[in-house]
Amino acid sequence: MALRAIFVPSLGTPLIHPRRLSSPAGLPVCSSNRQAAQGMAMRDDSKQEIQRRSANWPANFWDYKFVGSLGTEYSGERFVEEINMLKEKVKGMINAGNTQPLDKLELIDAVQRLGLGYHFEAEIRDALDPVRESYLNGGGSDVNNLYSTALLFRLLRQYGFHIQQEVFEIFLKKDGFGSLHQEDVIKGVLALYEASFHGVKGESIMEQAKDVALNHLKSLDMGKLKTFPNNLVRKVERALYMPLRWTSNRSEARWFTDIYEQRSGDEAEFA
Known part of the structure; x- marks a missing residue:
């Protein structure tokens, strides 16, 4: 860096003026020029090749052509025809008018959890609307049944139908849900817990329902619960580990397939 001296006649000694310091480019050094010089240095550094560590992974042979x-x-064509036949059969089951509302809800829930819901989007929406109207008018499903109410609530909200959170008030006002070792009660509390994850911000009843249901499920004696049929203990453990709302369709379908294959005779037609 060049230094320019200024001679003072009266003293005869050179002084270095601070503002006469010059940069390597010959420019006076000031705050703006310092920034410009730093920018030039950064641009020079950016031209240098960045060295990154390599794990030396082999090339992936699962390319598009291989897959x-x-x-x-x-x-084969035979299987395509069989698939289409089964799809039409399920559509007929969903559209059946003589099916009890709760049976239809369980059928829709099973189809969805098996990962097949995308095949029947239109049929499911058309089937849920009359079930909703029947429920709200007091027909079909028992409005005092926690299981059917929670299942209906979850399915309706999953498919974009409006249903108010107040449908659970009657259950939360009760002194608990009765004996925790009754299968129907546990099914209802489990369904309530899954439905509570479909509440939206500001719905205090849904937040209360989640807390109440979670506390009930955690207090269960899993050893005694194994005496109930229909893999109820596995369903409770699964919900506590990963609620349905947080589960991906693929992983839920793989898990639920095993549960579905082990249905008892009285629920084999729909659930």
Whole structure:
């Protein structure tokens, strides 16, 4: 860096003026020029190649061509016809007018949790609307049944139908839910817990329902719960570990397939 001296005649000694310091480019050094010089240095550094660590992973052979070349024994025309036949059969079950509302709700819930709901979006929406009207008018489903109320609430909100949170007031005002070792009560509390995750911000009843249901489920004796059929203990453990609202469709379908295959005879037709 060059220094420019200023001679003072009276003293005869050179003084260095602070503002006469010059940069390598020959410019006077001031705050703006300092910033410009720093910018030039940064640009010079950016031109240098950045060295990154490598894990030396081998190339992925699962490319599109390889995946597309994989065959399946279920791609033949015979299987396509069978799939279409089964889809029409399920559509008929969903659209059936002589089905009890609770049976239809359980059917829709099973289809959805098996990962097949996207095949029947229109049929499910058309089926839920009359069930909702029947429930709100006091027909069909028992308005005093916690299980059917919670199941209806969850399905309606999943598919964008409006249903008020006040439907749970009658249950939360009661002194608990009765004996916790009754299968119907546990099914109802479990359904309430799953439904509570479909509450929106500001719905105090849904927040209360989640707290009450969670405390009840945590207080259960899992050893005694294993005496109930229909894998009830597995369903409770699954909900406490990962609520349905937080579960991906693929993982839920894989888990629920095992549960669905082990249905008891009295629920084999729908649930």
